[in-house]
Amino acid sequence: MTDLTRQTAAQLATALADGSTTSLAVTQAHLDRIAAVDGAIHAFLHVNPELSLAAAAASDARRAAGSPLSELDGVPLAIKDVLVTTDMPSTSGSKILEGWMSPYDATVVTRAREAGLVPLGKTNMDEFAMGSSTEHSAYGPTRNPWDTDRIPGGSGGGSAAAVAAFEAPFALGSDTGGSIRQPAHITGTVGMKPTYGSVSRYGAIALASSLDQVGPCARTVLDAALLHDVIGGYDRHDSTSLKDAWPSFAEAARKGALPGSLKGLRVGVVSQYAGEAFQAGVMTRFRESLDMLATAGAEIVEVSLPSVEHAVAAYYLILPAEASSNLAKFDSVRFGMRVNPAGGGTVEQVMSATREAGFGPEVKRRIILGTYALSAGYYDAYYGSAQKVRTLIQRDFDQAFASVDVLATPTAPTTAWKLGEKLNDPLAMYAQDIATIPANLAGIPGISIPSGLAPEDGLPVGIQFLAPARHDARLYEVAAGLESLLEASWGGPLYAQAPDFDTAVPTQSTRSAVPTQSTRSAVSTQSTRSAVPTQSTRSASPTQSTRGGA
């Protein structure tokens, strides 16, 4: 029998439609997979099998009655914990929201439910999406399925790892400076940041409101497009929502996968994204992909975006400024944690004690940086200048897109690094976002798809395509075109080459038993970690609060 967890969402939709499987079977297979491997991966903060199975049973009943809600009715979905849900806790990876139940669903969650998708659980993330490694989660890091000693990228490392480890066919993510695309690059998966305002942010716990965008994570371009079709479009609950009518992204992906689709495409290669900062293997795979595009009839030209040199600096002013304002809502009064200092105190003292206990070091660092950037006497020099850089970057993109259809860059400078490696060097961590940040500053869409494995370390590498605002469909078309060429050269999808770490963790049948001697040798890196329950939100890692000394 086919392993249902290895199927793409599109394949599952077909199998559900022709009656060869049921949503209960598909959902149970993914829950079993989560139970078997998530002790090692820790992609999920919360799983509720009863809820998922009830949703699956309801889906099967609709199918039996001949009235499925959409072609994806019954397909399971993982949800990043930044998105609020009424039936599962929403923490945004923070202790300050531990156990918090939202009184409403995020619009993208509502739309997923209305399409019949089956929520599997909430995925791990850097606290309030601040990070590029998922190590800043208050609930402990997620591990990379390609090598569990390494980070899965961030902030959406949980969603990317869940998809890469076959724990879910696709997942929802959010991207403020690369949090969908960089984890996709790191885990050999697909991640799309849509045009700003094209997917509702209502119910996405805000990090930086002028940069945040919700989008899909998947193993294939088509699956990402299918999910994007479900969640996208105008929402009156989000005042930044665009009223545009969007074409079918799935149709764009299917069209792009046809032979000859890349003929005549003009691809601009950004000259700034090369050189020492970029790992050799990342560039090797990037150039191979460009060669493939050229062979398929695309025209490759070099373009310059001179102002992206200032993108990271501008971003790390705008983001902390907006975050310091957005996170002021965690005031110990309306929701979340309240810590009363010994002997009581005024509301200000309670607030300060609560935020000291509830926020992790990276969140404190960024709130204080943002408070500084917005202070009287500094505002013009810092926040004001950063907003001007934003204009310059938009102009660079406008100029580039006057002569090319899409831009191509390596998604991130390096492959997955070891857990802990950059944790005490914030600037090194921030530099990982060098190629993804400009799209957020300019509001344009960007997609990352796997372009191979770096020869020197065998870890996944991604290629990023960028398009002008509102041209998300073009990205799906181009990405699907390259994906089909790459898969033809590999003889299958990249994820088929992923190490089979099933053997490295206790499987479902042996899970309650002590690992046998033979499996234990394979889990040497995990043997000191006790099997962690996946059933409910886990308690914070004891080392987290002292990490980095802050």
Add this chain to the structure above:
Amino acid sequence: MSDISEDRVRHLAGLARINLTDAEVTHLTAELSKIVDVVATVSAAATDDIPATSHPIPLSNVYRDDVVTDDVLSTEQALSGAPERDGARFKVSAILGEEQ
């Protein structure tokens, strides 16, 4: 060079309503000095003739009809996550201290 000092970090943390230990203040002062040195480079790139962009895709006059809709939270829902409540209200800790 940035002007981040321990006193300034304490002041900023006060504004942001985050208590910090002395060790955290020392650590953050060193880190923020380095970070500010890097981010401050934006001021060199931004000349007077460049307009600021606050929002990547500008929209204006985003209004809705002035009618009551039924998809708002009930009082119970709004209070459901409150650490402490008093009837239909959020309960706030003391606003005034002893000395006031």
